[in-house]
Amino acid sequence: MEQRSLVIVDDNKKLRELLQVTLSFSDYKIYEAEDASHGEELIRAIQPHTVILDVMMPGEIDGLDLCKIIKSDTSLKNIRVIILSAKGQKADLEAGGKSGADAYLVKPFSPLSLLSTLKNPEK
């Protein structure tokens, strides 16, 4: 069975490293981007199974914009998007839902919860 791929889009290098360590306990092949524009390029090129996406990032578009782009593109919409953001208020979660995200985790997050979210067999 072909190894699933996962793209991390987060501007915080240390957090990307934490995700790498966390995901070393899963079977994904990991790719990284440090802003949403590069993330979009990578996602289009790789067509990963899952994207872990920060919201607030420097650059022209943020994580929610990228999530909307993914979910409105017929060739990308089946990609699972997990938003991982420090923005954790009710309105933020609602905005995440409206953008089409499949899951929303708030920083600081539990790596074990993330692993269990990834194991969720819905996709």
Add this chain to the structure above:
Amino acid sequence: MRLILNTEGYKKLLKSTYNLLPLGIAYFDCEGTLKAHNSKFSHLIYEITNKHISLSCASIEKDLILNTIIDGPKVTYSNCMSNDFDKDSIDTVTQILHSLRNGREYIKKVVFDRVKEDIGGLIILDMKNSNCHEKSDHRAISTAAHEIRGPLANVYGYIELLLNKRFMLDEQYKILEIVNQEVSRLSAIVDDLLSIEQLNTYEAPSLNYETCDIKTLIQELFYLDGKYLREHKLEIDINNNVRPLMCDPEKIKQVIINLVTNAEKYSQPNSTITLRIRPTIFNDTEGVEISVEDHGIGMHGHEIKKIFNPFYRAVGKYSEHGSGLGLSIVKKIIQLHRGDINVESEYGKGSTFTVKLPRDRRLTHVR
């Protein structure tokens, strides 16, 4: 009552009370010339125009205030109580008031009043209306919370992994090192937040001014205490004609450290960062220019406008160090010293931050 009002103590009390007010208050005469203002007024004028005002240059101040009112962002007046005054006086100030109608935020109120024999006006400036203050505070708190959650996520996440998963001994050591760095970063963010808060409530006179030899200050920073710039080359070029500066040396050190470490963050390891100190003319008086040049990633024009905003980070930095507040702190310190900061940058080529400070802020003229 009159006796009390004329005492020096009462005048001091009145002055300090005006200076404590959160609003900018200024009185101008029928010519439109500024006659008196409190410190918040001068801060807000600086915020709008990036220029200082002082009562010693009244005619320039008149233009400055007029221009502020005309060109300032979102400026308006909300109230005009013009009863009891003769037509000529009102015409003069009415010209000012006509210019105020396009915006909403800065000018809170303009009232006419009779002080002794003069007929003049009173301008009350407010940064924003009270709702905007709350929104601004809310935004600042929300941004600060976001920044704190970043390193907190790493600390929390790694500790949970350490407690629940198996790691080799060297991996455990690496993780603890990261946790240690992130705790230091949290501590730096909290320190800088407190520093910003303190600087926001400062008045310029409360800085610890002393005559400072900038060469000695640079030596203390980079030759004696070599903790900065481990991975970059620092070239220091101090012009021999630079004369001692009246400043708060600790604050100026902080400016230089923040500018140099900012250059470090946005330029490739092993590249050269140049710190230049030279004499200059600033607002018609003798001044000192401090510039920091890097050959890093540079910035686009739209980014330059945002870099002094708290927690703003440009794309493509090489290092995660720092609180995201360094340049905001720099700008605030320069404002308190009545200086100026300018940024020149070319995307892909590098940036130069240039600070100009009056040798003695008390001699600064208004332009």
